[in-house]
Amino acid sequence: DMNDGYEQNIEERFDLDEKAKLGDGAFSVVTRATNRATGAVRAMKSVLKSRVQKVEALKNEIDLARDMDHPNIVRLYGIYEDPRHVYLVMELCEGGELFDRLSEVYSLGEKGARACMRQVFASVAYCHSKGIVHRDLKPENYLLYDKDKPLDQTLLKLIDFGLAKPLPEAGCLRTRVGTAYYVAPEVLAQAYTEAADVWSSGVIMYIMLCGAPPFNADKDSDILRLVKKGQYSMESGVWRTVSTTAKSLIKACLEMDHKKRITAQDALSHEWFHRDEVDGAPLD
Ligand code: ADP
Numbered sequence: 001d002m003n004d005g006y007e008q009n010i011e012e013r014f015d016l017d018e019k020a021k022l023g024d025g026a027f028s029v030v031t032r033a034t035n036r037a038t039g040a041v042r043a044m045k046s047v048l049k050s051r052v053q054k055v056e057a058l059k060n061e062i063d064l065a066r067d068m069d070h071p072n073i074v075r076l077y078g079i080y081e082d083p084r085h086v087y088l089v090m091e092l093c094e095g096g097e098l099f100d101r102l103s104e105v106y107s108l109g110e111k112g113a114r115a116c117m118r119q120v121f122a123s124v125a126y127c128h129s130k131g132i133v134h135r136d137l138k139p140e141n142y143l144l145y146d147k148d149k150p151l152d153q154t155l156l157k158l159i160d161f162g163l164a165k166p167l168p169e170a171g172c173l174r175t176r177v178g179t180a181y182y183v184a185p186e187v188l189a190q191a192y193t194e195a196a197d198v199w200s201s202g203v204i205m206y207i208m209l210c211g212a213p214p215f216n217a218d219k220d221s222d223i224l225r226l227v228k229k230g231q232y233s234m235e236s237g238v239w240r241t242v243s244t245t246a247k248s249l250i251k252a253c254l255e256m257d258h259k260k261r262i263t264a265q266d267a268l269s270h271e272w273f274h275r276d277e278v279d280g281a282p283l284d
């Protein structure tokens with residue numbers, strides 16, 4: 001068994017609403033579930049053990065996620081196990097993926113982007129303060145907590161610690177993982193630290209402001225070629241109305257030298273976050 005400490009008898013504790021599917025992962029289904037004793041409604045990730053290549057990897061995800069306690073990271077409340085599944089009981093997010101919201105609009109505008117990016121950097125700074133590198137930051141992995149709220153009033157929550165790793169002391173990580181659009185150049189060179197997450201955050205911010213990724217091509221291999229060169233632009237039409245402070249924060253995140261790159265904590269006190277924009281008025 002995976003872990004003798006995990007509780008048993010999921011059906012006794014939870015009413016699983018199999019029809020209320022919230023999402024699919026590579027080896028999992030996420031549905032709505034109600035705690036029979038408390039009435040609390042949760043998100044339940046059911047992982048089929050037979051589909052998990054390495055039980056160790058799932059254990060890693062659980063151990064890291066369990067230790068996270070931050071308003072911008074989905075809480076993991078409990079773990080259950082039966083012969084065929086492992087179940088993760090999580091805080092329920094009702095608003096879907098940030099990815100889908102971004103797909104609906106051309107740009108979030110600076111006000112919306114600022115409200116979202118403040119939460120993205122807060123979640124990343126918290127992970128890094130605990131020595132954890134998420135390694136898969138992307139809009140698919142940020143969920144909207146509230147169902148029908150405008151984006152600038154919504155709580156965002158980070159999910160999926162499936163690729164997360166503790167940073168080795170005085171060392172670096174070497175495995176090439178992640179998603180082409182968001183991956184940092186030093187990850188491709190296989191020697192990186194938590195700064196790789198800040199690069200991905202910069203990619204997310206860029207997408208929020210112009211609707212397209214900074215390193216964009218049809219094939220992954222072509223995307224990666226652009227990433228390695230750090231070749232992107234903020235010259236096209238949409239960028240003309242974006243403030244220079246927003247652009248300077250993106251540049252600080254997409255700094256090629258990861259030792260010179262801004263940290264998530266410093267990003268939170270970047271000038272771009274100092275002002276609360278009057279709607280529609282240019283900032284600079
Ligand atoms: P995997 O590790 O298999 O990729 P994820 O943890 O990414 O699984 O979850 C798969 C999908 O389920 C997510 O993309 C999301 O749409 C949905 N989901 C995951 N966690 C929650 C949650 N706490 N609340 C609502 N939906 C969720």
Ligand code: MG
Pocket residue numbers: 025160
């Ligand atoms: Mg996922």
